[in-house]
Amino acid sequence: MSKIGKTKAVEARASLRQYVPTTKRMTLETLKQMLAQYKMVYIKPNVGMFGNGVIRVEQAESGKAEEKEKEKEQLFSYQSGVTVRKFKTFEEMYASISRVTKSRPYLAQKGIHLLKYRGNRFDLRVMVQKTPLQTWETTGIIGRVAHPSKIVTNFHNGGTLKSVETLLHSYLPGSQRKGYIKKLRTLGVQIANAMNARYKGVKEIGVDVALDHDLHPWILEVNTSPDPFIFRRLTDKRIFAKIRRYSRSYSRL
Structure with a gap:
């Protein structure tokens, strides 16, 4: 049932690696690094069905506004279900996500912008x-x-x-x-x-x-x-x- 385990099984075939988006066990550091790289990441329970528990996490591009305006920007957001929450800092957002995921193991996956x-x-x-x-x-x-x-x-x-x-x-x-x-x-x-x-x-x-x-x-x-x-x-x-x-x-x- 482990999504990480099944991802590794697919990645074991060199010919299939080009089709697998970067997928890692979610921690504060892996999510922060992947957001900085991809700007949009999906996190999901390592064991789960029907899309339950899937969260879309995004980091907005910082504009060229003056520093005072930058302080007002909410650069981080996530959507769980139909609810979108926005935050000024990654740490604030991660703390909120942690209250949703609790102690369950989650994975982070590079977000794909779907057709x-x-x-x-x-x-x-x-x-x-x-x-x-x-x-x-x-x-x-x-x-x-x-x-x-x-x-x-x-x-x-x-x-x-x-x-x-x-x-x-x-x-x-x-x-x-x-x-x-x-x-x-x-x-x-x-x-x-x-x-x-x-x-x-x-x-x-x-x-x-x-x-x-x-x-x-x-x-x-x-x-x-x-x-x-x-x-x-x-x-x-x-x-x-x-x-x-x-x-x-x-x-x-």
Whole structure:
């Protein structure tokens, strides 16, 4: 269940490292350093589901105002749920975050500025399963559009489900879109093989993939107990039918 452990399993494959955003165990020092470098960082419980407990932390660029004006600036902020809190200093902000996270282990991850659909951020869930022939296959890709006031895209946290074709329509023409989706399917299988090398009992994974403005895919998280039922909401019913058939072959459904 450890997100750090699963991140290390993926990073063990040199070919996959370019897709993994910098991810570290959260401490005062690691968060401060990553904020200074990336300006936006997501922190999340090392063990958790459905986007619960995820916090978006930001450091604003300091302007060229006079020193007196600078003193009034609130350079640090974080959003938890729908609430945004702002602070003048990192230390004040970290103290507030610590009251939210308490003693639970958290990780800090480089923030990716997600593509948007009709003004709302989205990412993708890539479902990869062991086939009855014991090979890995990407059986479904679905898009998750965040609720306008939230930072997470999870369906169980107010997100909306859309087909990957719909979400990529305004970013890629038809022929390129098909090729890009094929690359995502291949990436899913590569991630499954990396996970299987470390966790032998894994039969399925759900990979949360963020796309930045260069359409570079980023592996945000690998779930080893993904919800298959979100794929029922796709118009193409063959996708969920295959997911269910494969799940039954290893006694998941």
